[in-house]
């Protein structure tokens with residue numbers, strides 16, 4: 001292998017394609033580190049906002065950091081790429097209606113950088129991608145034909161594994177995987193990540209890195225599916241699922257996760273399908289887990305409707321629309337899906353409250369304040385365990401029918417998603433002693 005360290009100059013400039021939850025924090029972190037960062041997004045309003053030093057997403061600490069690096073001239077945004085030493089691709093990778101991967105954004109971003117890629121550049125895919133995307137999509141579309149990968153330019157897949165709400169910390173401190181298309185690609189990209197990541201930077205191949213990222217999310221999905229299946233099973237049999245899980249977890253080698261209203265977000269509910277699609281004959285567990293988790297919102301809807309039909313002109317108040325607590329992300333959210341299904345069922349009025357939701361996030365949903373929701377609702381349905389909901393004084397639920405899909409209001413008296421024969425069944429808050 002050539003002495004790459006001496007042949008390739010130290011990167012100074014960065015071009016990041018996609019300025020969302022991954023691209024923008026990455027851009028800001030690199031700008032803070034001293035790199036000259038050019039961020040690219042196809043949405044003009046996002047570009048304009050960032051250039052004013054503002055942000056369009058909710059992420060702790062990001063607003064201040066973006067303001068600082070934009071003011072310092074280290075980060076600027078545009079709708080078009082430009083020449084740089086390192087290119088990042090951080091665009092969405094959703095799935096199609098048939099659950100097959102939609103690589104159109106990765107293709108578009110790869111094609112967009114191609115005219116700007118020069119000898120000595122690094123091209124890094126961070127979007128969560130199906131196996132072989134780096135080799136079979138990014139290389140042919142992003143790399144000009146006259147440049148040889150592993151000799152002239154260096155291409156790698158480096159997945160993100162950050163937790164929304166902690167992105168600025170985890171993007172720096174988490175261990176990272178660098179999967180190069182060739183060993184030279186791995187070596188150079190690993191060296192570059194080591195300039196801004198304090199966690200270990202672990203070298204591997206592109207395809208191993210792609211599978212690893214998907215395997216991480218499929219692992220989470222399978223474990224959550226077990227909790228969700230158990231919660232439905234326990235509920236049907238008349239037991240409190242959260243109590244069953246709490247008791248089972250007293251076994252020294254058992255650690256069942258908490259069930260919820262389903263699995264959402266654009267990672268855990270999407271990525272396992274990429275594995276299933278790539279290896280249809282060896283993914284029955286992964287596919288089953290997806291189906292179990294996808295069935296949970298309907299289970300919740302059926303429970304609520306059953307209860308609502310016992311009340312004249314019921315008002316159903318739904319707490320939370322985001323897919324997880326304390327974030328403004330509504331993509332693939334089971335909470336939102338449940339609210340929409342309840343509205344479609346036309347059994348009564350459906351109100352919703354989410355501190356992070358605006359009309360543009362949740363069109364068609366009747367958004368009200370927490371006070372208004374609690375004042376009007378006969379049934380209070382906890383869907384997303386945002387902090388203000390978890391901290392709700394229980395006396396405010398007095399006289400309501402309460403369904404807690406997250407098991408957060410678990411101090412006595414416990415009211416949970418309940419089975420027909422459960423001793424917890426359909427009782428008002430607080431239950432009679």
Ligand SMILES: NC(=O)c1ccc[n+]([C@@H]2O[C@H](COP(=O)([O-])OP(=O)(O)OC[C@H]3O[C@@H](n4cnc5c(N)ncnc54)[C@H](O)[C@@H]3O)[C@@H](O)[C@H]2O)c1
Nearest residue numbers: 018019020021022041042090091092093108109127128160
């Ligand atoms: N959000 C997370 O917590 C997380 C964690 C790990 C991995 N990922 C993965 O990272 C990738 C990006 O996710 P995200 O959450 O940042 O998505 P996002 O939707 O928040 O951001 C993507 C951005 O890319 C822009 N974009 C689309 N096409 C473009 C193009 N051709 N050129 C330039 N910009 C373009 C969009 O306008 C958007 O602003 C996805 O593959 C996702 O699965 C996300």
